[in-house]
Amino acid sequence: MDIRFDKLGVVIAAIAAYGAYVAPFAIFRANRIVPGEPRSILEALPQPLGPLLLVALVAAGLVALLKTPLPVRLLASIAALASLVLLIGIAATYLTPEGNTFARVSPASGFWVSIFAFTLLLADGLTRLQLSPLGRIVALALAAAAISWLLASGRWDSLSILKEYFNRSDVFWSEAQRHVTLALGSLAGAVIVGLPLGILCHRVEALRAGVLNVLNIIQTIPSIALFGILIAPLGWIAANVPGAAAIGIRGIGVAPAFVALFLYSLLPVVANTVVGLGGVPRAANDAARGMGMTGWQRLWRVEFPLAFPVILTGIRIVLVQNIGLATIAALIGGGGFGVFVFQGIGQMAMDLVLLGAVPTVAMAFAAAIILDAVVEIAATRRPVTVTA
Amino acid sequence: MRAWIPTILRLLLLAVLVAFLANPYWFEPLFRPLTQNGAPAIYNQGSLLSLTLQHLKIVAIATAAAIVVAISLAILVTRPAGAEFLPLSRSLVNIGQTFPPVAVLALAVPAVGFGEKPTLIALFLYGLLPIFENTLTGLTTTPANVVEAARGAGMTGRQRLVGIELPLSVPVILAGIRLSVVISLATATIGSTVAAKTLGEVIIAGLLSNNLAFVLQGGLLVAALAVLIYDALSALERMAARRMGQVARND
Amino acid sequence: MIEIEHITKRYGETAVVDDVSMVIEPRTLTAIVGTSGSGKTTLLRMINRLVEPSSGAIRIDGVDNRSVPGPQLRRSIGYAIQGNGLFPHRTVAQNIGTVPVLLGWDTARIKARVDELLSLLQLDPAAFGPRYPHELSGGQQQRVGVARALAAGPNVLLMDEPFGALDPIIRTKAQEDLRAIQKRFGTTIILVTHDMEEAVHLGDRIAVMDAGKLVQYATPEEILANPASDFVETLIGASDRPFRLLSLGEVRDAVEPGGAEGAAIDVDATQRDALAELLWSGRGAMPVTSGDGKVIGRVTVEGLVKRAARPT
Numbered sequence: 001m002d003i004r005f006d007k008l009g010v011v012i013a014a015i016a017a018y019g020a021y022v023a024p025f026a027i028f029r030a031n032r033i034v035p036g037e038p039r040s041i042l043e044a045l046p047q048p049l050g051p052l053l054l055v056a057l058v059a060a061g062l063v064a065l066l067k068t069p070l071p072v073r074l075l076a077s078i079a080a081l082a083s084l085v086l087l088i089g090i091a092a093t094y095l096t097p098e099g100n101t102f103a104r105v106s107p108a109s110g111f112w113v114s115i116f117a118f119t120l121l122l123a124d125g126l127t128r129l130q131l132s133p134l135g136r137i138v139a140l141a142l143a144a145a146a147i148s149w150l151l152a153s154g155r156w157d158s159l160s161i162l163k164e165y166f167n168r169s170d171v172f173w174s175e176a177q178r179h180v181t182l183a184l185g186s187l188a189g190a191v192i193v194g195l196p197l198g199i200l201c202h203r204v205e206a207l208r209a210g211v212l213n214v215l216n217i218i219q220t221i222p223s224i225a226l227f228g229i230l231i232a233p234l235g236w237i238a239a240n241v242p243g244a245a246a247i248g249i250r251g252i253g254v255a256p257a258f259v260a261l262f263l264y265s266l267l268p269v270v271a272n273t274v275v276g277l278g279g280v281p282r283a284a285n286d287a288a289r290g291m292g293m294t295g296w297q298r299l300w301r302v303e304f305p306l307a308f309p310v311i312l313t314g315i316r317i318v319l320v321q322n323i324g325l326a327t328i329a330a331l332i333g334g335g336g337f338g339v340f341v342f343q344g345i346g347q348m349a350m351d352l353v354l355l356g357a358v359p360t361v362a363m364a365f366a367a368a369i370i371l372d373a374v375v376e377i378a379a380t381r382r383p384v385t386v387t388a
Numbered sequence: 389m390r391a392w393i394p395t396i397l398r399l400l401l402l403a404v405l406v407a408f409l410a411n412p413y414w415f416e417p418l419f420r421p422l423t424q425n426g427a428p429a430i431y432n433q434g435s436l437l438s439l440t441l442q443h444l445k446i447v448a449i450a451t452a453a454a455i456v457v458a459i460s461l462a463i464l465v466t467r468p469a470g471a472e473f474l475p476l477s478r479s480l481v482n483i484g485q486t487f488p489p490v491a492v493l494a495l496a497v498p499a500v501g502f503g504e505k506p507t508l509i510a511l512f513l514y515g516l517l518p519i520f521e522n523t524l525t526g527l528t529t530t531p532a533n534v535v536e537a538a539r540g541a542g543m544t545g546r547q548r549l550v551g552i553e554l555p556l557s558v559p560v561i562l563a564g565i566r567l568s569v570v571i572s573l574a575t576a577t578i579g580s581t582v583a584a585k586t587l588g589e590v591i592i593a594g595l596l597s598n599n600l601a602f603v604l605q606g607g608l609l610v611a612a613l614a615v616l617i618y619d620a621l622s623a624l625e626r627m628a629a630r631r632m633g634q635v636a637r638n639d
Numbered sequence: 640m641i642e643i644e645h646i647t648k649r650y651g652e653t654a655v656v657d658d659v660s661m662v663i664e665p666r667t668l669t670a671i672v673g674t675s676g677s678g679k680t681t682l683l684r685m686i687n688r689l690v691e692p693s694s695g696a697i698r699i700d701g702v703d704n705r706s707v708p709g710p711q712l713r714r715s716i717g718y719a720i721q722g723n724g725l726f727p728h729r730t731v732a733q734n735i736g737t738v739p740v741l742l743g744w745d746t747a748r749i750k751a752r753v754d755e756l757l758s759l760l761q762l763d764p765a766a767f768g769p770r771y772p773h774e775l776s777g778g779q780q781q782r783v784g785v786a787r788a789l790a791a792g793p794n795v796l797l798m799d800e801p802f803g804a805l806d807p808i809i810r811t812k813a814q815e816d817l818r819a820i821q822k823r824f825g826t827t828i829i830l831v832t833h834d835m836e837e838a839v840h841l842g843d844r845i846a847v848m849d850a851g852k853l854v855q856y857a858t859p860e861e862i863l864a865n866p867a868s869d870f871v872e873t874l875i876g877a878s879d880r881p882f883r884l885l886s887l888g889e890v891r892d893a894v895e896p897g898g899a900e901g902a903a904i905d906v907d908a909t910q911r912d913a914l915a916e917l918l919w920s921g922r923g924a925m926p927v928t929s930g931d932g933k934v935i936g937r938v939t940v941e942g943l944v945k946r947a948a949r950p951t
Contacts, residue, residue, distance in 0.1 A: 220614035225607020324488020537724030542714030
């Protein structure tokens with residue numbers, strides 16, 4: 001019989017084997033800050049789930065290792081991931097002594113390594129599937145639905161990260177809202193200011209180099225410094241401009257964070273607007289001019305639609321970047337998920353760090369997928385509308 | 389005449405930076421108005437020079453490691469033996485770049501503890517992506533007829549890689565390194581929240597004691613370093629591109 | 640001599656080159672003509688094994704081309720391609736020296752060879768050697784591409800649409816250069832082109848490819864006179880046939896005794912040029928001069944028209 005190995009599968013199977021057999025599956029701690037004790041899959045799960053999980057992982061590893069059809073690989077990776085995330089919740093319940101509210105059970109390196117291995121398999125499969133933009137959004141929605149169901153069903157409730165969540169559930173949602181407001185609000189501001197500024201830079205060549213250089217330099221200022229630097233002028237405004245304090249302008253808190261994110265967002269928006277407008281084919285512009293369009297008509301009917309996908313790419317960069325940077329706002333009292341990250345770092349409570357970091361990464365990831373899909377739709381629709 | 393202005397400005401910036409690091413107290417009058425209640429105007433909890441060197445050291449180590457690993461990986465996935473990894477590695481880079489640097493840093497702490505290690509890991513991992521992506525772009529967009537001519541002249545795969553594909557990718561790879569260094573310079577400051585010795589200490593000390601002079605010093609030092617390194621690498625890149633008759637991408 | 644025997648290249652189910660056999664005589668120029676997708680480039684690339692055949696064999700001077708590793712084989716065969724493929728990061732001299740460096744020649748010998756080739760192609764070695772390709776015009780780049788292919792003095796030179804990117808005037812000049820080079824070095828040249836005019840003009844023999852098959856392999860005269868299929872006939876272009884035939888002959892073969900009025904034509908010109916000149920100037924005959932300017936006879940419209948008829 002002809003047995004052929006998949007090169008990537010060899011890597012995945014090796015990583016998964018390490019994760020399942022060598023590294024610990026879960027960590028048990030008597031309370032949230034003492035060092036933990038590692039537990040293997042067999043120790044962490046009640047009979048017969050432990051051996052079953054091992055068998056399932058071996059089977060999925062074999063599917064990865066051998067040359068198998070794409071649908072089989074996709075199914076195997078999804079099945080492996082699903083059993084891992086389901087069983088880590090069960091492990092947490094199983095390992096936590098009845099009625100003990102101090103004990104903490106968190107996923108250990110073996111769990112993360114296995115998740116990583118099968119995510120690789122899934123990512124490889126999805127890449128080869130070459131999903132349409134809409135297909136990718138649907139896949140993302142399905143994944144989000146599955147995770148929401150797991151969270152709602154209470155199957156993860158014994159996990160340490162969720163225990164941290166339950167201890168501060170109301171704060172969590174207000175910080176989440178703050179995080180989104182910071183990221184989206186500053187983006188909106190950057191688009192409102194950046195688009196006209198980009199168009200202006202495109203039309204007035206003398207402005208272009210100067211504006212882009214200034215924005216470039218702003219980007220090189222480290223985020224914590226920019227947040228800090230803005231404290232002074234905003235504090236002064238709050239103290240000296242009547243009514244400023246009433247609309248929320250203060251030296252520390254949301255205002256400097258918002259302004260800093262806005263300033264960081266300007267460069268990608270302005271630069272991509274300039275690049276997009278500059279990339280409009282000369283022939284299209286000449287034709288529009290030849291048909292007697294005025295400057296404004298050309299801008300709205302020819303240049304802007306053609307430049308739109310590039311501008312959208314700039315917005316995508318800004319949104320993903322802002323979701324990450326908004327974490328820093330916590331350092332100057334601006335709120336957001338960074339509150340948990342930095343509190344966690346301060347208390348050496350890694351579960352708390354995760355409570356801030358995981359939603360941030362998830363949001364950035366989702367934003368990237370959705371906007372990438374939108375950019376692709378906008379870019380592929382363009383030729384169709386031009387020829388139609 | 390006008391072409392010289394940017395160069396002069398840069399030299400001036402470099403001179404100010406060196407002077408400031410050599411003796412920060414020369415600049416005390418400038419920072420004095422930013423302080424309140426007689427707080428110190430110049431960072432006094434350690435030497436700015438040694439923090440700057442520490443900062444640069446961390447960035448240099450992380451970037452050097454990222455360069456070696458990223459270029460090796462990019463070479464690997466563009467050879468016939470590694471071709472199966474190419475599509476996946478492209479999507480991994482896309483996914484990886486959505487990870488905020490802060491999150492990478494925060495997630496590294498549980499794995500390796502506090503200090504310079506998580507910072508180095510975060511800078512390394514985050515620095516990999518642009519270099520890997522650009523090396524990949526460079527190696528996969530070598531003009532087809534140039535590669536064809538190299539094969540036709542009897543170059544082996546290794547000779548083509550070393551003699552043709554890598555040299556032609558130098559400008560794009562340099563652009564990736566530049567991007568990576570600038571991100572790392574800024575991200576390293578966040579490293580100070582997990583106890584790495586970087587210029588972030590100065591900024592955080594300023595934030596904690598409400599001393600704007602400190603915040604500004606730390607921020608401007610990092611920004612000046614970033615601008616100078618960015619410009620130096622851009623110049624290098626333009627030189628490399630000009631030799632190849634390519635127009636340097638001005639981004 | 641290059642012997643191609645039952646060579647086939649398949650990609651999946653489709654045969655791009657389908658059971659082609661032909662023998663190419665040494666010191667000749669063979670033009671492979673066909674539409675795009677006819678398999679002509681694949682056939683060429685199997686000679687230096689840039690493409691490995693699915694079946695069949697190719698022997699160069701009696702030696703199977705699979706008896707040495709591919710890179711080593713290619714160093715012994717010149718290769719020039721459309722758009723020249725010059726290495727943009729290397730100087731003209733370094734580009735030309737590519738294969739000699741790979742073969743391990745010493746620096747002095749490489750320099751001597753590079754200078755020789757540059758001079759041969761009318762490029763001043765001192766001025767052009769240190770330049771980079773992007774500093775050269777299209778025609779100059781093409782010449783450097785040819786010089787690079789000839790650098791190690793190969794017996795065989797493969798050319799894939801080498802003149803495709805050139806404008807008509809530079810192209811004619813490049814074609815003349817190629818013939819001169821071929822005469823001088825006695826290189827066996829195989830040239831792929833989609834342009835029948837170029838094939839007739841340059842080729843000692845023409846191989847016509849269609850859908851992977853070799854449909855005709857013969858001298859230009861033979862192909863013009865007896866196209867093997869409708870496809871070959873379309874490729875020649877029925878309305879151009881007589882003129883292509885005339886373009887193959889020189890005036891010296893059509894000289895008749897007698898004199899004529901008006902401007903004269905050189906014996907070395909093609910018969911096609913002579914007929915064109917006669918028709919344009921509205922004359923029935925014109926004097927013919929030999930190289931030293933002496934009138935040696937005349938050509939007539941009547942005589943040329945007879946020669947333009949299909950050979951029997």
